[in-house]
Amino acid sequence: MGGGRELTPGEQALCARARDVAFVLYEGKRVAHRSCGIALAETFGLPSRPYQALRRGGITGEGECGAMKAGELVLGELLGDPDPAGMVTPALREAIVWYQGEIRRRLAAAGVLPAPDAPDIRCNTLTRRHDDFMGEPRKAMCTSIAAEVAAATAEAALRHGAEIRVIDVPETRDG
Numbered sequence: 001m002g003g004g005r006e007l008t009p010g011e012q013a014l015c016a017r018a019r020d021v022a023f024v025l026y027e028g029k030r031v032a033h034r035s036c037g038i039a040l041a042e043t044f045g046l047p048s049r050p051y052q053a054l055r056r057g058g059i060t061g062e063g064e065c066g067a068m069k070a071g072e073l074v075l076g077e078l079l080g081d082p083d084p085a086g087m088v089t090p091a092l093r094e095a096i097v098w099y100q101g102e103i104r105r106r107l108a109a110a111g112v113l114p115a116p117d118a119p120d121i122r123c124n125t126l127t128r129r130h131d132d133f134m135g136e137p138r139k140a141m142c143t144s145i146a147a148e149v150a151a152a153t154a155e156a157a158l159r160h161g162a163e164i165r166v167i168d169v170p171e172t173r174d175g
Helices: 009-027 036-043 049-058 066-079 090-109 123-127 136-159
Strands: none
Touching (some): 009 036, 009 136, 036 049, 036 136, 049 066, 066 090, 066 136, 090 136
């Protein structure tokens, strides 16, 4: 499956903005902290309530990385068939294939994954190297993951024909 079309400079800037917004939302310094899935949904102006279940890899840490899964769900919302009985759209299929390979490549290059084909992307596996889940090193890693996922999600959506909206960062910690 192809990577879709190339992005315009304006679309590249929109992807960079998605990265920046997700970073701020997850980091929790300029605004109140959002979990990985909620940060992704909110970045794209989507209702965040169902994305709460992605927090810490499906609440238990045993599920896939919540940010990576959120990227797939955002793509489903943007490119999926609105008919509940409809088939997977070709655009969604191609975007997911591109996104899954691209986000793994980017996270391997950043040292988060040992290799792009690493089979285990469970939250507990990815965060294990940080003894304290609530500590700053783990939080910094997950902030970077959420930001990179937002950029890759935006790029996948745009390359495959979706129109996206990226919110403005809320102005205060009160969000």
